[in-house]
Amino acid sequence: MLRFSTAGESHGESLVALVSGLPAGVPVVQEFVDRELWRRQQGYGRGGRMRIERDTAHILSGVRHGKTIGAPVAMTLANVDWKNWEEILPVGTGDAEKHKAVASPRPGHADLAGSLKYDFPDARYVLERASARESAARVACGALAKLLLRELGVAVGSHVIRVGRQELGRDASWAEIAATDAKDEIFLNCVDPEAEARMKGEVDLALRTGDTIGGVFEVVVHNLPPGVGTHVNWDERMDGLLAQAVMSLQAVKAVELGRGVTAAESLGSTVHDAIAYEGSEEDFTKFSREQNNAGGIEGGISNGEDIVVRGYLKPISTLRRPLASVSFATRETTKAAYERSDVCVVPAAGVAAEAMVALTIAKLVIDKFGGDSLRELKRNFEGYCEQIRKY
Template sequence: MFRFSTAGESHGEALVAMVSGVPAGVEVDPAFISREMWRRQQGYGRGGRMRIEQDQAHILSGVRHGKTIGSPIAMTIANNDWKNWQEILPVETGDAAKHKAVASPRPGHADLAGALKYDFKDARYVLERASARESAARVACGAIAKSILLPLGIEVASHVIRVGEAELSRPATFAEIRAIAGREQVMLACVDPGDEARMKAEVDKALRTGDTVGGIFEVVVHGLPAGVGTHVNWDERLDGLLAQAVMSLQAVKAVEIGRGVTAASSQGSTVHDAITYAGEEPAEHYTRFTREQNNAGGIEGGMSNGEDVVVRGYLKPISTLRRPLASVSFETREVTKASYERSDVAVVPAAGVAGEAMVALAVARCVLEKFGGDSLRELRRNFEGYCEQIRAF
């Protein structure tokens, strides 16, 4: 079974990422993984931590001579900030006087619920693991998933469609979305310069007032043939797996497939995608059956339908504010201001990159479950055979 896991704390020595179930023979380029992790660190509104860290994935196992060998892939991502926290968060007992307690839980964070759950008298250990710093390890895992999908012609890319009240004013092509990953300077990962400038103004407004701002990112899967996922069991539906994957990201509070939100207030005649049949196989499709629109976001009945899969993550504003909200002291139970930890103002582009990783991981799992293969050559043979089958349907 294809699966991944992560370990590590925000200010610990390193993050750890492990991926298992990867077929042998998949090319793994450390430079590609590093590029993906660099992208996660970019974007207007990021905080000081991103100037400290230079994320690189150090591969320990599962890859030899540039290709996977079928065994679990283990990676570490060093935390440069660890040198400032070694005496604050030591593995051994250490000096209690140097402990940096989080004495009042921050609204919107895992602080209070986690402290109650694990019987901690402050929220330090909760926030260390709950931090979005953990998503760096997910992005490393997602790069492995993309390395499985790319040889099959399946691409995953993201862009930002809203920051605060500023929204993308036109549809984006996949070519435009794909191009964002190649940018050397990332502002807010929007395909339209004018709309991106309006998004920047939203971040500037939040920065001036000591506030934070959220938004919406969109992840698109291009080149996925129809029939991935299934309708037969609730926990095998592609849309359900994608929703769980994206919702699991820190600060994501809602997930949308296609036109899911606006469809709820629309009539069926304007929502459902009419089916057409082409005389010749359209470019970038595996079947002559196509849709006039893609309101369904590439998924019908829990299965991919051959169109681009479109998933949106709705990101709440970052919970740590430079102008803290009211809270309660763990020790005195008196009203006080919430603790402040160094934070960002906006992270929507970075969340989009993490969203890509989670979508790629979910899609790779479904692709491997459907087509199987202990090696990339076997996987490709199965995949291509299926594509020929649906072409001839």
């Protein structure tokens, strides 16, 4: 079973990422992992933290001579800013006078609920772990899942389809998404320059007014064969697993698969994807679809079309013009605490969602095809693909 976990705090010494269940023999390309981390740090509207950190993954175990060995892969991502926080957040007792309290909880963040849950007098420790900084460790884990999927010809990418009130307004092809993800400069990661310029205006407005802004990203899984996932148990369905994976990201408040939102207000005759039998020899089967409203998943199982997952990202909770809050110490009305923050993180959230989607798909692939080595996994995968081509 493919599993991953993360540890670390936003201003701690480092983040830790652990991935277990990868078969032996998967090539691990350091430059690819670090580029994924770089992509997460890009985007118009990012804050000062992105000018400080230059994330790289330091692999401690599970990889030898450039390939996985079947053992858990452990990685650390150093926090460059730790030198400024070492005395504020010591592991030992330290000097209590140097503690930097988050004295009033921020609406929309985990501050208040977490402080009540863990019996903290302020929200500092809650903030440190609840911060989206944690998603960098997920991206490192997801990079390994992408490298595994790449060996099977499966790719995962993302793009931004909405920022504030401005949206792309059309479908994007896989070629457009792949080209956007490959750019050396990532602005708002929209495939259309004109739409991206309109999105920039939304970010500029939020910046001028001391506000933040959210949006919608889309993650696409390309070239996954039909038959991955299952309908037989509720907690094994691909759609449910993807929804949980993407919803678990900080600030994501809704997840859509295919045309899930608009399908709710449409007639069945316009929503369901008519089936034909006219595919080419290069396709997994000759069964084909006229459209992909289902987002590549039917009954919790991949159907051979691109898998399409959208995440709806709320505006982040830290505002330069803070909302009303209450002091932890006095219980009096005050302004919410302010921590150095971003204005818009929609492109970065899309990259983090790619990681979560890749990890989910890789888990389901390993569950279905098995194999302790990459060679065994590929043999099983290719045998299955040959089987379904006969249909």
